[in-house]
Amino acid sequence: MGSEGLLERYINPYTDFGFKKLFGTDMNKDLLISFLNALLHGEQSIKDITYLNTEHLGTQEIDRRAVFDVYCENEQGEKFLVEIQKGEQQFFKDRSLFYSTFPIREQAVKGKSWDYELKAIYTIGILNFTFDDKDNYYHHEVKLLDTRTKEVFYDKLTFIYLEMPKFNKSELELETMFDKWMFVLRNLSGLMERPAALQERVFERLFKAAEIAGFSKRELYEYEDSLKVFRDWYSVVKTAEKKGHVKGYEEGEKKGFKEGEKKKQQEIARNLKTMGLSPDAIIKATGLSSGEIEEI
Structure with missing residues (x-):
């Protein structure tokens, strides 16, 4: 590479x-x-x-x-x-x-x-x-x-x-x-x-x-790995935002927009877990607690 x-x-x-x-x-x-x-x-x-x-x-x-x-x-x-x-x-x-x-x-x-x-x-x-x-x-x-x-x-x-x-x-x-x-x-x-x-x-x-x-070769590998995580994370977040805004609006009609926003963050966390990101990285990206992430 x-x-x-x-x-x-x-x-x-x-x-x-x-x-x-x-x-x-x-x-x-x-x-x-x-x-x-x-x-x-x-x-x-x-x-x-x-x-x-x-x-x-x-x-x-x-x-x-x-x-x-x-x-x-x-x-x-x-x-x-x-x-x-x-x-x-x-x-x-x-x-x-x-x-x-x-x-x-x-x-x-x-x-x-x-x-x-x-x-x-x-x-x-x-x-x-x-x-x-x-x-x-x-x-x-x-x-x-x-x-x-x-x-x-x-x-x-x-x-x-x-x-x-x-x-x-x-x-x-x-x-x-x-x-x-x-x-x-x-x-x-x-x-x-x-x-x-x-x-x-x-x-x-x-x-x-x-x-x-x-x-250096090592720096290049580290950067490409970091860039891949960034691009994958960005894609996941944007996709989840599109779904989350619709879901958030529907939930907002029934139970309040705040709950809908939390569901959006949970959807993002679920996708980030699938990608193999560490719990600390998911906490940083979503603001959810470690307990909430473990339950997803």
């Missing part, structure tokens, strides 16, 4: 392998630093990051396990949890909040007195779906807010969500580094060469790292 069987020149960043190769390795951490700085719009300037363990267990044996795509901290000890989300989940926001509790609890000082001071937490979701079609606003920054004064109540917990399908700027419309990073993430696998608007050195590094022809 070789790269000649692939039509694309550059890696698909929505695959697990592609995302982690570009943003989850020490070799390419300058790419992640540039992306985070562009995302924060000058709020701070990250000079360096340290990658942290992406697999986390709760404080007790019975607690759920969490596996992050990319998890790191900057020089000040602030934590960045970066997730690529290929498809919509019924309880995506709940999952996002649940994941943020791990880097919070990890900061507890054990064995001596502690005043509960915390370092900032940033949970970043790069979404290959949209929350709704109400507008074209694709960059959401969420903090704890006082509902009366509309002022930020606590500024150390930030959720940033990027609705990638809503970003439709052309190459000629790219003005900021944030625009350029959004363009790359949205279009990378469909490009045949580096666009003229992306002449910064960091993008030269990115396109070199993303070029499939430069992969």
